[in-house]
Amino acid sequence: MDSPKLPIHLRITQDPHDRSGHLRTDEGWVEKAWSDEATRVLVVAGNRVEPSGETRVRWRTTDEAPDGIRLLLGDTADGARFAVLTGREEAGEDWRDLRGLFPAMLEDTTEASFLMHAVGLAEWHRATRFCSRCGGALEPRAAGHELACVEGHLTFPRTDPAVIMLVTAGEPGSAEERCLLGNHTRWPAPYYSTLAGFVEPGESLEDAVRREVAEEVGVRVGQVDYFGNQPWPLPASLMLGFFARATSTEVVVDEDEIREARWFTRAELAAVAESGEIKLPSGVSISRSLVEEWYGGELPGSW
Structure with a gap:
């Protein structure tokens, strides 16, 4: 029997690189590694990275790397891996941000791990200029960490916990069971996704789910079940995924964050996704994984 297919957000985290944290403060080792001809460097200009073809990114030798903040990403059997942070003006017209690099992440999961690490640190360095x-x-110290x-x-680098949840109502597994998706005020009309929000100080994850759903769409939530998590360095989030069971179904959107929210049965969701009436999030996002896990298979279209 074939093993079940992993949710897509997990497929890009199956081969994480060795971050070699114990080497970051060993300045002698770091300098020696930088001088090694086997070392490769990922240049991050602002938050953009140079592509190599359609599904990869360019790794340079140290001689080809520009001046900038050096980050030790880790050591591999093929040599050390660094990132160098430069200004946004250094990026070429074809350079891509992390969203534009999603195809590369699916092509090479180790490269995805390096990209998440490098871009996450780049965003932190860009936002953190003065001592709080x-x-x-x-x-910078400790090789940029x-x-x-x-x-x-x-x-130290910060990560902000955010909950992301698929709200469902009706008898689980039945044809009448529905899920709730919303269109954010910043998105074009066809773009729909799961609800999400940041965890507040002193708040449990489950209470954050209930509060965010109530605030954004006026729906009350009871049972909350953990699904999984995904690093999302855009700029500094850890997305914590949940399924949430609604105890009320009347939708009253806040009109500040959510423009519209709609309930969909599985049949309705398949029909609107196929027709293009709505577009679901990118295939690498945990939001997509939540929706397809509930639906029971892959769905067409994405944004």
Whole structure:
């Protein structure tokens, strides 16, 4: 019997690279690795990366790398891997942001791991310029994984937990069971996705799910079941996926974040996805995995 197919958001995390964290503070090793002809470098200009063909990214030798902040991504059997952070103006017209690199992630899951690591750190460096304690300028340490001010205060990369949930109603597994998808005010009309929001201080993940659903669409949620998670460095989130069972079904959108929200049976969802009336999120997102897990198979179309 064939093994069940992994949800697509998990397929890009099946071969994570060795981050070699113990080597980041070994300056001698880092300099030696940088001088090794086997070392390869990923240049991140702002938050954009240079493609190589349709489904890969370009890894340069250290001699080809521009000046910038060096990040040790890890060590491999084929040599060390670094990223170099430069300004957005260094990007060519064909350079892509992380969303544009999703095909590369599906082609090579180890490359996906490097990309998530590099772009996540690039976003952190872009947003973190001054010490939050004294206001002093920051300098990179630990091969780009720490920032320190002249007073010695350390700043570390942050990750913001966010819940993302598929709300369902009706008898589970029945033809009448429905899921709730919303169109965000920032998106074109056909784009629909699961609901999501950030966890607030002192809040459990389950309570964050219930609060966000109530705030955005006015639906009350009871049972909340964990599904999985996905790093999403756009700019610094960890998406925590859940299925949420509705205890009410009347939809009242907030009109601030959500323009429209609709319930779909499985048959209705398949029909509107096939016709293009709605477009579902990209194939690599945990949102897509939540929808297709509930639906029971793959669905057409994406944005």
